[in-house]
Amino acid sequence: MENKKVSLLACGDVGPIHEPVSGFSTLVKSTLALADIRFAQVERVYSERGALQLHSGGSHSRLKPSMASVFSDCGFNVLSLASNHAMDWGEDAMLDTLALFRDRGFQIIGAGRNLEEARQPALIDCNGTRVALLAYCSVLNEGYAAERNKAGVAPLRAHTYYESPEYQPGVPPRVVTVPYAEDLQGMSEDIAAAKQKADVVVVSHHWGIHFIPRMIADYQTIAAKAAFAAGADLILGHHAHVPKAIGTYNGKVCFYSLSNFIMGSKARTAESAAAFTRKYGVTLDPDYPHLAYGIDAKRSLIAKAVLSKRGVDKVSFLPVLIDKQLRPEILKHGDPRFDDMVNYMDWASEGFEHRFKVEGDEVVVTG
Numbered sequence: 004m005e006n007k008k009v010s011l012l013a014c015g016d017v018g019p020i021h022e023p024v025s026g027f028s029t030l031v032k033s034t035l036a037l038a039d040i041r042f043a044q045v046e047r048v049y050s051e052r053g054a055l056q057l058h059s060g061g062s063h064s065r066l067k068p069s070m071a072s073v074f075s076d077c078g079f080n081v082l083s084l085a086s087n088h089a090m091d092w093g094e095d096a097m098l099d100t101l102a103l104f105r106d107r108g109f110q111i112i113g114a115g116r117n118l119e120e121a122r123q124p125a126l127i128d129c130n131g132t133r134v135a136l137l138a139y140c141s142v143l144n145e146g147y148a149a150e151r152n153k154a155g156v157a158p159l160r161a162h163t164y165y166e167s168p169e170y171q172p173g174v175p176p177r178v179v180t181v182p183y184a185e186d187l188q189g190m191s192e193d194i195a196a197a198k199q200k201a202d203v204v205v206v207s208h209h210w211g212i213h214f215i216p217r218m219i220a221d222y223q224t225i226a227a228k229a230a231f232a233a234g235a236d237l238i239l240g241h242h243a244h245v246p247k248a249i250g251t252y253n254g255k256v257c258f259y260s261l262s263n264f265i266m267g268s269k270a271r272t273a274e275s276a277a278a279f280t281r282k283y284g285v286t287l288d289p290d291y292p293h294l295a296y297g298i299d300a301k302r303s304l305i306a307k308a309v310l311s312k313r314g315v316d317k318v319s320f321l322p323v324l325i326d327k328q329l330r331p332e333i334l335k336h337g338d339p340r341f342d343d344m345v346n347y348m349d350w351a352s353e354g355f356e357h358r359f360k361v362e363g364d365e366v367v368v369t370g
């Protein structure tokens with residue numbers, strides 16, 4: 004039993020706002036069921052309590068508790084609550100969400116009743132291998148981070164600076180982002196402690212710049228390298244609502260964004276769509292009015308890893324395309340859409356050490 008492998012399938016943001024939610028999982032749940040560890044990022048809160056915070060992302064971030072059934076439908080068993088929306092409705096709604104998922108048997112990471120709880124790993128023993136999973140969020144409004152005696156999210160925040168690239172007045176500045184030293188140290192300590200307890204450490208990051216393809220902030224690469232240096236074996240990123248780079252560091256793989264998995268949004272008016280394009284330089288797809296995050300928001304992927312007591316033996320991804328009913332579909336080799344997604348990920352990963360090799364219906368990632 005000791006030599007038997009452990010399989011991990013990891014998905015990005017989940018939080019559809021349209022009912023019924025039961026149909027969203029139909030094209031993927033049989034594949035997800037094949038894995039031992041099935042991870043997803045929770046993008047909403049599920050509660051009937053709380054008050055909308057003035058600086059939140061909008062009222063759609065709180066849903067009826069019954070709509071959380073989408074996570075059971077998919078068969079996930081580990082969930083991250085480390086989201087920029089986790090505290091949109093205050094502590095009560097977040098804690099209701101935490102309790103709801105725990106009562107249903109999920110392991111929860113990235114949020115808690117205090118900072119210590121939010122930084123605790125999920126520990127999974129499977130086939131003689133112990134796997135630890137941790138989660139952090141970098142895109143937090145004021146007051147969303149957990150503290151010693153305050154509920155919230157495990158933070159990995161970043162400072163933003165604007166650097167003048169030359170002497171001429173009016174030249175656009177270069178944007179520089181640097182992780183909070185205390186958050187980076189806390190994450191590194193958590194990873195090192197988890198490595199003492201587990202054979203494999205997987206770190207989830209809700210981070211980055213949403214909607215804009217390929218753009219990676221400085222702090223993300225700093226945090227990724229620090230996580231690997233502390234003992235992390237694999238990084239799973241999300242929040243951007245579009246797939247982003249896959250990079251390798253000394254043989255370890257960082258997925259900077261797994262994109263949407265099962266998501267939805269309110270349709271934008273013509274005026275708000277035009278404003279979105281002006282702000283982000285990204286057009287919307289008229290065929291996806293309820294996935295209004297940009298033309299590439301329908302692109303997705305599932306990260307796959309084979310784990311053992313030695314660590315991560317193999318990393319790959321399954322190309323995914325979200326259909327017009329907002330259902331993720333796993334693409335197969337030989338389908339032109341499969342090749343298109345592989346080419347897209349190669350383009351998105353330019354500048355990062357990576358090599359992709361198609362093996363069957365998955366794409367193996369190496370340095």
